[in-house]
Amino acid sequence: MGHNSIVGKSREILASESQDSNTQIQRYVRLTNLVPELLEFVDEGRIKMCPAVELSYLDEDCQRDVVDEIDLNDATPSHDQTIRMRKLFNEDNLTTEAIHAVMSEEKPNQKEKIVLRGDRVRQLIPKNIPVSQTEDFVYKALEHYNKFFND
Structure with a gap:
């Protein structure tokens, strides 16, 4: 019996006696x-x-x-x-x-994210703007605000 078959058999025994799969045990060994x-x-x-x-x-x-x-x-x-x-x-x-x-x-997953609370934002958006257009409204409002400060 070769070394690889013994190692393979050992992994199978460990897998059967633990909650880890044979593949997971192989991963632990690689570590x-x-x-x-x-x-x-x-x-x-x-x-x-x-x-x-x-x-x-x-x-x-x-x-x-x-x-x-x-x-x-x-x-x-x-x-x-x-x-x-x-x-x-x-x-x-x-x-x-x-x-x-x-x-x-x-x-x-490392890109910067800006999170706005919906309840606070919704208070500032006119009632006739549907939720589906909220992002556009906020973006346009920020563009307008930016122009105001840069003029």
């Missing part, structure tokens, strides 16, 4: 390939499991470059970003510059 700093980010919940697994395929130098970028940008990579980094690594194209470029991208 042992992370540098301590990345593993700590996983433990703290700053990096999710799937992105961490992708990072586990990078060599130590690349992982340390990722840690440096996390510290520099105060942002962790998304799953999509880690998939792209792993692909670049597999193609021998993952450089410090490439990691910086990927990690510097603005992610959709």
